[in-house]
Amino acid sequence: MDDTCAGEKSHLFCGFFLNFSLFGTGVVYTLTSATSMRAIQRANCYHRDGHDAPCSVGGDAYYMFLFGLAQAVLLQIPGFHEMAGLSVFAAVMSFFYSFVGVGLGVAKVIANGVIMGSIGGIPMVSTTQKVWRVSQAVGDILFAYPFSLVLLEIELINTHEMRFDQMKDTLKSTPPENKTMKTATRASLVITAFFYLCCGCLGYAAFGDGTPGNLLTGFGFYEPYWLIDLANLCIVLHLLGGYQVYTQPVFGFADRHFAGDAASVEVPVPMLGKRRVSVFRLCFRTAYVAATTALAVWFPYFNQVIGLLGAFTFWPLAIYFPVEMYLTRNKVMPWSKQWVAIHGFSLVCLLISAFASIGSAVGVFGSETS
Structure with a gap:
C-alpha cells in the first residue's frame, strides 16, 4: 500500500491481511490439489468398473502430503522475478480446465433437454441451516471476488516486460505502469467473471440441487474419463505453479x-x-509448507474453508483499504455526499463480510466437531 495514503499502522494492518490471505490460499490450493489427484484415480476406476463401483482410493491426506512434499522442493526456487514463466504456465492450465468445465456443462444441459434446479436452491431441514448455507455461499463468492492477489502477478509480468524492452533498447517507450495495471485489471476481471459465471450457472443448470461442489472432482461427469483426467491434471499443475507465485x-x-x-x-x-x-x-x-499442509489435513472442507477465507479478507483488502486510498488521493471532504455514499457502501460490504464469516465458521468448525 502507498504510504502517502495510509499511516504505518494501516500499512501493517493491510500487510497482515494480505499475508494471511496468501497463507490461506496455500491451504486452499493444498486441499484442491489433493481432491483433483484423488479424482483422477476415481475416474479411471469408474471407467474400468462402472459408475456404481465403490472405487475407494483412500483419503485426501496422502495426496496433500505429496503436494506439500513437491512444494517443499520447488519453493527453494529463488527470486520473485523468476516466477513470470511459471505464472503464465499456471494461467494456461487454468484456461484449459475452465473450458473443459464449461464445455461439459453445456453438453449436460443439452443432453438433459431441460434446465435443472430452482430459484430457491437446495431445500434444507430448517431455516437456520438455510441461512448458514447461504452465508457459506456468499463467502465462496467473496473468495472469488478480490483481485488484490492477482495484482501481484500483473506487476510481475509488467516488470518483466519492461526489462525485456530495455534489453532490446527499443525507441518506443514503455506504457506508464498505471495504464498497464488498469488494462490488465479490467481484462482479468472480465475473463474471471465470465468463467466463474459460466461454470456456476451451467453447473447448476446441468445438475440442479445435486450439483457437486467441484464439477470436475465431484463426478457430475463420468465420461469422457480421459478428458476429466486431463482437466484434473491441469488443475494440479496450475496449483503447483500458483502456490509458488502466491507464496x-x-x-x-x-x-x-x-x-x-x-x-x-x-x-x-x-x-x-x-x-x-x-x-x-x-x-x-x-x-511454511508444513503449516499449510497440516491445516488442510485438519480442515478438509473445501467450500467452507474458502468461504471463511474469502469472508475474512474481503472487506479489508477489497473494500476498506482501496476506499481509504481513494478518499485520501482525491481529497474527498468528510461528510460530503460522496464521502457518505462511499462509507455507506463500505459499511454494507462489512456487514456482508461478517455474515459470510459467521456462516463459514459454523460450516468449518461444525463439520470438524460433527
Missing part, C-alpha cells in the same frame, strides 16, 4: 527482515544436483 511475497518479506547473514548449506535437489541454500530459507519455507 513468494511472503518469503520475500521474511528473507528481507529475518534472514540476515544466515549460513548456507548444500542441498541435493532432484534433477538439479546440489544447490546452496540459506539455512533460514530452507527452514522457514519448509515450515
Whole structure:
C-alpha cells in the first residue's frame, strides 16, 4: 500500500491481511490439489468398473502430503522475478480446465433437454441451516471476488516486460505502469467473471440441487474419463505453479527482515544436483509448507474453508483499504455526499463480510466437531 495514503499502522494492518490471505490460499490450493489427484484415480476406476463401483482410493491426506512434499522442493526456487514463466504456465492450465468445465456443462444441459434446479436452491431441514448455507455461499463468492492477489502477478509480468524492452533498447517507450495495471485489471476481471459465471450457472443448470461442489472432482461427469483426467491434471499443475507465485511475497518479506547473514548449506535437489541454500530459507519455507499442509489435513472442507477465507479478507483488502486510498488521493471532504455514499457502501460490504464469516465458521468448525 502507498504510504502517502495510509499511516504505518494501516500499512501493517493491510500487510497482515494480505499475508494471511496468501497463507490461506496455500491451504486452499493444498486441499484442491489433493481432491483433483484423488479424482483422477476415481475416474479411471469408474471407467474400468462402472459408475456404481465403490472405487475407494483412500483419503485426501496422502495426496496433500505429496503436494506439500513437491512444494517443499520447488519453493527453494529463488527470486520473485523468476516466477513470470511459471505464472503464465499456471494461467494456461487454468484456461484449459475452465473450458473443459464449461464445455461439459453445456453438453449436460443439452443432453438433459431441460434446465435443472430452482430459484430457491437446495431445500434444507430448517431455516437456520438455510441461512448458514447461504452465508457459506456468499463467502465462496467473496473468495472469488478480490483481485488484490492477482495484482501481484500483473506487476510481475509488467516488470518483466519492461526489462525485456530495455534489453532490446527499443525507441518506443514503455506504457506508464498505471495504464498497464488498469488494462490488465479490467481484462482479468472480465475473463474471471465470465468463467466463474459460466461454470456456476451451467453447473447448476446441468445438475440442479445435486450439483457437486467441484464439477470436475465431484463426478457430475463420468465420461469422457480421459478428458476429466486431463482437466484434473491441469488443475494440479496450475496449483503447483500458483502456490509458488502466491507464496513468494511472503518469503520475500521474511528473507528481507529475518534472514540476515544466515549460513548456507548444500542441498541435493532432484534433477538439479546440489544447490546452496540459506539455512533460514530452507527452514522457514519448509515450515511454511508444513503449516499449510497440516491445516488442510485438519480442515478438509473445501467450500467452507474458502468461504471463511474469502469472508475474512474481503472487506479489508477489497473494500476498506482501496476506499481509504481513494478518499485520501482525491481529497474527498468528510461528510460530503460522496464521502457518505462511499462509507455507506463500505459499511454494507462489512456487514456482508461478517455474515459470510459467521456462516463459514459454523460450516468449518461444525463439520470438524460433527
